[in-house]
Amino acid sequence: MTAGELARRGFGDSDRAASLLRAAGISVERHGRIIDELGRAADPDLALLGLTRLLENDPAPDELRDALREDPDLRSRLVRVLGASAALTDHLVVHPGDWHELRGPDATRAPGAAELRAGMMHTVGADPNATAPAATLAHDAAKGPEHNLRVAYRRRVLRLAGRDLTGSGDLDTTSAELANLAAATLDAALAVARARHPEDAALCRLAVIGMGKCGGRELNYVSDVDVVFVAEPTEDADEQAAMRAAARLASVMMRIPAETEDGGRLWEVDAGLRPEGKNGPLVRPLSGHLSYYERWAKNWEFQALLKARPIAGDAELGAAYAAAITPIVWASVNRPNFVDEVQSMRRRVEAHLPPDGADREIKLGPGGLRDIEFSVQLLQLVHGRSDPSLRSGNTLEALEALSAGGYVGREDAAGLSAAYRFLRRVEHLLQLHRLRRTHLLPGTDSADGAAQLRRLGRAMGFTADPVSELIAEWRRVAAEVRRLHEKLFYRPLLHAVARLPGEEARLTPEQAGDRLEALGFDDPAGALRHLEALTSGVSRRAAIQRTLLPVMLGWFSEAPRPDAGLLGFRQVSEALGTTPWYLRLLRDDIRVAERMAWLLGTSRYATDLLLRAPEAVATLANDEDLVRRPASGLAAEASAALRRHGTAENSVAAVRALRRRELLRTAAADLLGIADIDEVGDALTTVAAVTIEAALRTARQRVAEESGAEPCTRMCVIAMGRFGGNEITYASDADVMFVHDPVPGAEPAKASGEANAVVRELRRLLEMPAADPPLRMDADLRPEGKNGPLVRSLDSYAAYYRRWSSTWESQALLRAAPVAGDIGLRERFVELVDPLRYPAGGVTESAVREIRRLKARMEAERLPRGADPTLHTKLGRGGLSDVEWVVQLTQMRHAHEIPALRTTGTLGALRVATEEELITAEDAEVLRAAWRLASRVRGAIMLVRGKGGDSIPTDLRERAALAGALGYRSDDESEGPSGRLLQDYRRATRRARAVMERLFYDD
Template sequence: MVQGGRRDSRFGRFARRGFTDPGTAGRLMDSPAVDRVRDDPALLDALGGTADPDLALRSFVRLAEAQPDEEERRLLLGTVQAAKPLRDRLLGVLGSSEALGDHLARHPGDWRALQAYETTDLHPGVEEFEAALAAAEDPDELRVAYRRALLAVAARDVCGTTDVAETAAELADLATATLRAALAIASREAPEDAALCRLAVIGMGKCGGHELNYVSDVDVVFVAEPAGGGGGEDGDGDGEARALRAAGRLASRMMRICSDTTAEGTIWPVDANLRPEGRNGPLVRTLSSHLAYYQRWAKTWEFQALLKARPVAGDAALGREYREAVGPLVWQAAERENFVTDVQQMRRRVVAGIPVAQLDRELKLGPGGLRDVEFAVQLLQLVHGRSDTALRSPTTLAALDALAAGGYVGRRDAAALGDAYRFLRTLEHRIQLHRMRRTHLMPQDEAELRMLGRSLGFRQDPVAELTRAWKRHAAVVRRLHEKLFYRPLLDAVAQLAPGEIRLSPGAARQRLEALGYADPAAALRHLEALTSGVSRKAAIQRTLLPVLLGWFADSADPDAGLLGFRKVSDALGQTPWYLRLLRDEGVAAENLARVLSAGRLAPDLLLRAPEAVALLGDPEGLRPRGREALTQEVLAAVGRADGPEQAVTAARGVRRRELFRTAAADVVGAYRAAVAEGESDEGVGADEGAGIAAAVDRVGRALSDLNAATIAGALRAAVDARWGDTLPTRFAVIGMGRFGGRELNYGSDADVLFVHEPREGVGEREASEAAFAVANEMRRLLQLPSSDPPLTIDADLRPEGRSGPLVRTLASYEVYYRRWSQVWERHALLRAEPVAGDEELGRRFVALIDPLRYPEGGPDEEAVREIRRLKARMESERLPRGADRTTHTKLGRGGLSDVEWTVQLTQLCHAADEPGLRTTRTRPALAAARDAGLIAEEDAAVLDEAWLLATRVRNAVMLVRGRPGDTFPSEPRELAAVGRYLGYEPGHVGELLEDYRRTTRRARTVVDRLFYGVD
């Protein structure tokens, strides 16, 4: 019983101190290797204070067992027992890092590196670390010496002697000393190379910024010059080339010394991919070559990277020359076009590259992670560091403090962000320290989470406390990293409390210019109008605007977005549901920002009826409504109106709202999201680009259905005004062209035919007069002056064109088509589809024309030649003078006309035998031709891609300019907006034009072969 009680008591002692396996702990304590300290309560207390007492004890016993002789073992145990600082340092490291415990087991004498506890030892710099590494003669000795120095860094860290910023700075200084030692070894190995060149190593990234991790790539750039500063004895450049080759060999050897893995492990990888041209560029360049690249070719992110550049090893004078030469270029980066957008998009690309399964565990790259803080700080530095040199620190926390001190960010925001950053960096350090592995992922294993929580001081429930703290700090970063940039703009125009530092008007304008605002003074006036005062409206808008400004800045026209928001808020600001919608429905605010800054069409529609903003917050609000539902609503509105003018006004009101719904959905990508949710797609290429194809198809259908419903309303108004239910003839409207194909663009006219048939007992003259009156009244009503987008009815595709009667009876159509129809008319009938009026009459019209448009045996050779002649004449005569044939979306090379005539010729020739070709729509007809083997799959894909791209460009031009056009805009901002709609990032409009020309050039090659018969 006594022995059992003793075991129970001992078990309890271990359990109370945080051991998870007291039984194993007891057995380890009984090891002869630690007999002198077996029952030492101070040792047990120290073990219990570590992140993982079980790991600390296990590694401590291994260290004792590894001592070379009994005298050394006694010295270790006696020192641990007598010296509390050493005990806490050693056990703290062993309980936090399995990897460093393994190192001590291999090199049992290195525990002495933790003995010193003098004031000078608390914050060593590069010189102290160089002294610690000086004895290393070869790479393996350097690896051992590096780990020995790392032991002391880790000990100061886990014991709280240094904070996270000091630890990161020590790690950077240790990396600097290691690079110098590695370069010295490489130079000793190849003295002839060292004699030929001056080589400077420039630290980048976290090493350059004095904020390195325990395990991280050390980013560097190499710059070299010939020894003595000349170009060689003969002055012809051979000396420079030899010097660069020698420097390249030295640099490569230095990198291998640090990166190679041997029995002694590795130090860390040296990464030179931040050099000009990245991994495709030469490893080493001269200073003039660096400057030439940065002045001519560098991208925005490269200047952002140079913000942290500092000389760390090699030729110190050359390193200083490099820093002095590239420094001014860094502070000019904010003047580049699309600067802020470039930086933000790079951040988004980083996030997009994270596997979805890891996104919620990413401490560094995920939303609310370390990179969000670093990007936000660097963005502000680059914008305001041009004129304020106090902001030019390469260290994130120091720069954040300087931004707060200068009034560029709010002090509270800076303090909260700084606290979150310190916590996340500490978390990252402790995760890496455990096994000395490069990772930024939160562990999932419960034991690892417990160890991590304890390492940060959480003791009661380490896992739960750690998780709560992590989520809280990540939420702070998510909330503030955008606000940090935009909130001070609001403070600049608001009345702040006395003593509060305020962003100066000049700094505010500077920041707005960097965001892409062409008129920063006007933007500040809008912000003042939106946020001034103490009303509920102003308070909510002050909350919303930091995020909205970010979305506006992400567009091609931030000025238009902010102005549009002010106008909408002026119109609806006193409406309770509007502010509630934007405040509570995050998607509504983002959708509104996207719509207002995407061009003129959607904002113009919204500002005529601001209440349509409610559609932006409804999950179903941006889904297109079908033709039947639209027609019912329009007819009901017409029926309630007093007179035909009021009726068509009501119909136009429905059309305006639905145009806005369609345009808004198109802008925010709701249609593509619907495809992602599993909706089907018609046409070619249903896998790659299915979302884009479906979006185009839906826009075409929605606009066609909307125009059909509006025409149905105008028809009802025209009939009711005079005849009511007594119209003496049956009347139908047939859609033609893109209208009949349900492929309308935003600015398309409505091509139609009018057909009627006298009712029983009514004379043909009476019926024809009534039908003519109805058709004319419809056109009159739809042409009445209005601020709404026009709906132009074009009946020029009727028999005999504009010289023929506006309306014909069905029998007259039958006679005309049988006797006198021309090839172009049969061709045009391929897209005829009833859109309004008498449904039975519409079906009979279709039955009448089917034999004409789908002829048995297809057209004869002369008819095919005539179609080709018509097409060639149209290309030469109808293309506007001065238009670029390579970019005209309708009549240009490989554009809409090319693709549609090719498909339609296939229909004329084969639709009688292939039912799938009997459709008015281009893409389904193309798909049917492909499936029937009439067009090769590759050719069909080329034509489909070109048709989709040209259609999207036409839609984009209308959305951006508010008026139709078949060519790319010439105004840069409008062209950039078209590019954004098409998915091109700012500054890449040239790629858009190149892609368009390449796509349509390929399509024209297919058209020449399939339509014109050119081999």
């Protein structure tokens, strides 16, 4: 046969193939059918090389060649194995007579669990009918029963692979046989352990409980076999001694399949799913298991127990374990946060995927096997407590039961089942090649990866372009799995409340309520009413909502407040009605819907802003639309808004609408992780300044029109506090001082009256009742506080500061920054206050003592009664005040000689102090971290509650919502999101307090 003919049959290296055929004594005249069969192998070159090696090592090669020529079934099985599995080829080369395993009636018949167990027991010389079988240890044998057991296992896998690769066995029978074979091997390994340690075997009864895929009778070719051990003492044996004996037997049993010599490693036995995991005892009595699961077990452990079944050891004890555990498993869904934790496991798995292989992961990646298993198990746990027909540990059986019971539509169940079979088939073929545990598709960026994909594709039946066809089908299946995963749990909820056509599952209202409750909705009945309102009818809007909501319900369930999210979505949708762009946006850009679900389910503040102007939902479409806009652009837009309206009220209302839009933009960017705390402060400060500037212009114009005279004084607004520091928050009032300066020749009293009239009008316009949130201006930091005049002239400020200014006022002026009004007056005010806040020679020691007394007094008197000082973000220990006072004291001491310190921002001044070595980098980082975290927490309190607050909430629900808004997820740590938030906050502020006390109070 020529090289060209071999190439047409699928051989990659036809010249080498021709040489190997000659070396194997295979000619086209006598063995044409063998060559044809080799060409149909997954990898013809690998199959031919394996056959050549086998013939070289077989003591009777002619017998094998003749058998291959005469027996088409043997020919097909052997060649398919050689072309798909290099590991099984190696086994055949070492044990050349084992090709007979692929011949005859036994090669086509799937053995039952009892037959496999009996066969493996006979392999180690144990009686399968004994109560506690023990192996026979032949001391004169060259190799012990452990070796014989591993070789017998390989022979069984060889026979199974022959059926599997030729289509004689489907996924169900293949996976079940692998699980039964693993169970039989463990039972035989336990028999070996009993023979090695008869004194331990006499003390205890030991049962092996299969978990995971082995427990569900859906094992892979190579997979860790998850187990749990339960033991009881034999009659008259001491329990502690029995547990130690059982642990020794279990340890020996676990080592036998995992040893690498004498036949090679079969698989690892993993007991990590036992109570307390790897930190707990390997073996427990039944009472110990029950005590743990009733008192200490985490929610995810009950999900793992869904697949538990006795697989080896003492059958009576195993049955007792199953009978005792089963009721606990199916009642577990009633535990607090059960479904939240189950869902967090899926998120954690996806989040921890290595980035270099996440897009090739067929098990754990999006659209992979874990998505299917998660969906099925969650539905089982929700509905299986009342429907025993759903209580199967096998994924495909459970899916069929869910369909039969009406919990999943028949078409959806069929689609998910087909996808599961495809992905498991790919997984099996991946593992068969080297008999190694893997779930990662090869990459296409190397010749070896492309060759592996070609072998996989051909084994899967793709012949025209195996690589491209396999990848295309895998991507199609992954997308379908993801779609069905989202639809499977949520869409039947809509069928419970909407009159929809078709034959999909229709849950009863009670079942739908159970499912919504499992998703985390506090008011399932209310959620059902919202779903009905959104999806009922035949309108285009209802049709789009029916498409969107199965996905969005999943997103709502992941938000801190699912009920609020769904309610808010209904309100926004009803407010926009049939607005064409809204429906198109939701249909065509799913990211908008996802972001809406998160914002509405997390933030009352954002929800309120969105409901005031639902059309703002369009800003969620692009990240660019959520980025802070420059002050110049906002000022130009505000000026244009003023020109468009005829009255002062309408003009300022338009500017306040601009501010509301920017508040929503900033809140969305904050909650979605697009903006950090510095950008949030900049954005909120900028829009406040632009709003005040526009309103001040309008107020001046209104006062001038009413007086009928030209303005007789110039005015400016000075930002103070966090406003002046460019650190304003969602809940902050705008701390300000008002300054005016009469024009030359104007009467002081008239100028003062005009200035006061402008300020009154300014405040009225910014706080008048309207659809948009008010901007309140707080002038309490002015000279003499609430007892002083609301507006002063520049000369009055100068006289006051010259005669009466106190240290605290100089400190307050550190954050004074003009933000609106006359440019010249702004500059003159800064010239006036600079000597006060940056005194020549630095602040005096007496002033330092006064500052320290003020700080101590503020902590003692201003902290609200009953507030926890460790959780108060502003005045608490290590909070905002501690950091800011350290920085401000440093400025008052050194800014006269270091111009860069003359900044109003806390973090900017801290950075300069670090660069100038006034504060060490380590101390600065501690202070910076605490300030940022306290600022984020304070802002998030407003976002979550819709009203301001300075303390981390004590209410557990509010605290959990706050943690969610800050990015903590339920899978972060064992203490949960709110616990993790408290831990992080207390750690950061405790360290900051220590630095503050050292830097602020020590000379």
